[in-house]
Amino acid sequence: MKEKIKIFLETDLLEKYLLGTTSQEETLQVERYIAMYPEVRTTYNELQDNLEVFAKMHSMKTPDGLKERIQNRIKSENTGRKRFFRYAIAASFTALLFAGASYFFWNQNQSLQEENLIVNTKIQNLEENMRIQLEDVRNQFIVLNNPKTKRLNVKGNSKAKELKAVAYINPVKKLSYINVSKLPNLPENQCYQMWAEVNGQMLNLGVIQEATDSEKLMALPYAENAVGYITIEPTGGNTSPTVENIVANISY
Amino acid sequence: MSILLENHIVELLQERNDKAISLLYEHYGDTLYGVAYKVVRDEELAQDVVQESFVKIWKKADSYDPTKAKLFTWLFRITRNTAIDKLRSANTKSDKEIQMDVSDVYKLGTEGINPDLMDVQDNLDKLDLKYQVVLEALFFQGMTQQEASDELDIPLGTIKSRLKIGLRELKKLYGTSMLLIYLISCL
Numbered sequence: 001m002k003e004k005i006k007i008f009l010e011t012d013l014l015e016k017y018l019l020g021t022t023s024q025e026e027t028l029q030v031e032r033y034i035a036m037y038p039e040v041r042t043t044y045n046e047l048q049d050n051l052e053v054f055a056k057m058h059s060m061k062t063p064d065g066l067k068e069r070i071q072n073r074i075k076s077e078n079t080g081r082k083r084f085f086r087y088a089i090a091a092s093f094t095a096l097l098f099a100g101a102s103y104f105f106w107n108q109n110q111s112l113q114e115e116n117l118i119v120n121t122k123i124q125n126l127e128e129n130m131r132i133q134l135e136d137v138r139n140q141f142i143v144l145n146n147p148k149t150k151r152l153n154v155k156g157n158s159k160a161k162e163l164k165a166v167a168y169i170n171p172v173k174k175l176s177y178i179n180v181s182k183l184p185n186l187p188e189n190q191c192y193q194m195w196a197e198v199n200g201q202m203l204n205l206g207v208i209q210e211a212t213d214s215e216k217l218m219a220l221p222y223a224e225n226a227v228g229y230i231t232i233e234p235t236g237g238n239t240s241p242t243v244e245n246i247v248a249n250i251s252y
Numbered sequence: 253m254s255i256l257l258e259n260h261i262v263e264l265l266q267e268r269n270d271k272a273i274s275l276l277y278e279h280y281g282d283t284l285y286g287v288a289y290k291v292v293r294d295e296e297l298a299q300d301v302v303q304e305s306f307v308k309i310w311k312k313a314d315s316y317d318p319t320k321a322k323l324f325t326w327l328f329r330i331t332r333n334t335a336i337d338k339l340r341s342a343n344t345k346s347d348k349e350i351q352m353d354v355s356d357v358y359k360l361g362t363e364g365i366n367p368d369l370m371d372v373q374d375n376l377d378k379l380d381l382k383y384q385v386v387l388e389a390l391f392f393q394g395m396t397q398q399e400a401s402d403e404l405d406i407p408l409g410t411i412k413s414r415l416k417i418g419l420r421e422l423k424k425l426y427g428t429s430m431l432l433i434y435l436i437s438c439l
Contacts, residue, residue, distance in 0.1 A: 012397055012412050015419075019391065020329035031320065045322075050419045052324045054387060058286035066285075066299055067277050070306045074273050077307060 005037050014040070018047045140177060140217050148172045152250060159232070160184045160247035167220070167228065167250045177217040178228065178250065180208055186232060195229040195241045196220050207237045227251050258323045265313040272313075273306060280324065284331045290392035291335035292342070301338050305331040336394035378425055383418030386411055 008014075016022045017030040033040045143149055149170040156163025162184040169176040183192055194205040198221050205218060208230070220228055228250035231241045257279070264272035281302070288301035308330050316326050389400040390411075397415070401408040 012415065015390070015415055016397075018325065020333065021396070046423060047419060048322045048325045050422045051328060051391070052283075052322075053422055054391065054419075055287050055324075055328055056283050058290050058392075059282040060286040060289055060298075062277075062281045062285045062302070063295070063299060066302060067274075067281065070277065070303050071270070071273060073303060073307055074270055074310050077310060078268075078270070 005033075005039055008033055008040065009043060014044055014047060018044070018051060136219070139175060139219075143168050143170045143175045143177055146170050146172070154178070154248050154250050156184070156230075156248045157246070159245070160230075163230070163248055165230070165248065165250075168217070169222075174222040176220040176222050176226075178220055179217050180230070183208065189235050190232050191235050191237065192247070193231050193233045193237050193241070194218060195231065197227045197229070199226075202241060204237070204239070207233075225251070259318075262316065262318060262323060265309075265316070268313070270310075273310060276309065276327070277306070280327055283324075284327060287328060287331050287392065288335045290388070291332065291394065292339050294342075297338060297342060298335070301331065301335045304338070305334045308334060332391070332394070339394070379418065379421055383414050383421060386414040387418045390415060 013022065013026055013030050014033075017027060022030060034044050035041075149168050152167040152169065154163075154165035154167055155161075160183070162182055163180075164182040165178055165180040167176065167178040178194070180192075186192070192208040194208055196203045196205055203221060205220065205228075208218070220226070229241055229246050230248040231238075231243075232245040232247060233242060257275075261272050261275050261279075264275065284305060285298060285302050288305070289295065289298040292298050292301060305327075309327060312330070316323075321329075385404060386400065386406070389395045389404060390397065393400075395403060397408060397411050400406070401411045404411070406414075
């Protein structure tokens with residue numbers, strides 16, 4: 001171990017380290033030796049003392065004004081630093097503000113996109129509804145305007161004498177409609193329901209609501225020798241017609 | 253330099269109190285100016301070097317580690333490196349105006365030596381010239397040991413041994429006077 005320290009001290013690494021001219025690797029090596037071996041540490045401290053002595057031998061009186069110049073430079077360094085911090089704070093504040101604004105706009109954009117989607121869906125639904133209704137009206141017009149269309153007056157039986165309806169049947173276009181123009185009032189828990197017997201099968205055509213449907217034509221499925229029925233059923237409609245409550249039938 | 257004062261200056265430096273600069277200048281200014289002058293051999297340039305060195309000392313205060321080097325060693329390194337850089341850039345700027353005259357290494361003139369330090373100068377004269385030349389070349393001229401060996405035409409091994417012996421001799425010369433200075437500064 002002693003030999004190792006002797007070899008180290010014989011190199012000029014410690015002297016180079018003293019002057020700060022060692023490479024990074026050498027610096028680490030020297031610092032390790034100084035930390036590990038008291039002899040090396042003592043030698044290094046002696047070298048430092050000697051350097052100070054040697055440097056002091058060459059002292060020269062500094063010229064007047066140099067101290068003030070240095071102090072002014074340091075002061076301007078400090079204000080420069082302060083100014084830098086002031087700019088840094090301003091910059092961070094701006095960045096923060098920008099981030100906040102970005103988030104706000106992003107959020108707004110997001111909700112606008114959602115709203116846009118909802119509106120688009122609504123428009124699509126409306127278009128679809130209009131298309132269906134137009135189709136319906138067009139078909140009604142074709143049927144009503146066709147010279148081959150037969151007009152049938154429908155009257156209620158004894159259970160609903162006031163019931164009046166008009167059915168339009170067109171065997172050429174195979175379309176038929178019924179317009180229920182007058183329905184006698186029913187208790188609140190009952191309603192009128194429309195049925196059609198086509199090729200031996202009973203089809204549910206839905207509940208007739210007088211207020212809205214009085215001016216509206218209801219489409220009937222077309223078939224040769226079909227029979228339409230109107231029955232009184234509990235509110236909300238029934239799955240199969242109640243035969244004893246038939247108030248009108250239309251043969252076409 | 254008393255350890256107490258040194259510690260006080262280091263504390264002030266690390267607190268970024270500019271009193272530290274004032275104290276450093278009072279205690280080390282002359283020595284660092286001398287070091288700078290020895291390297292650049294021009295008073296104007298030496299003043300610039302001292303000024304730049306103090307700014308670096310102020311800026312790098314955080315990087316000073318008292319466990320790795322004494323305060324003066326750190327100050328010396330900064331000043332010496334600043335001076336060598338300055339000399340190099342001055343040389344590239346005007347090769348003819350300022351030239352590092354190698355022959356100056358041999359002359360150890362008394363130019364600019366502080367009269368207060370004449371006794372120190374006397375002591376310096378007691379140090380054999382052959383050691384002085386090597387110490388100056390390595391400490392002030394920014395030469396590596398190899399460069400000093402080439403410039404002074406002295407074998408590398410001799411440079412190494414003269415550096416070691418020269419530094420040891422210095423200690424012998426100053427062993428007593430430094431103790432006195434230390435005692436006086438403590439009083």
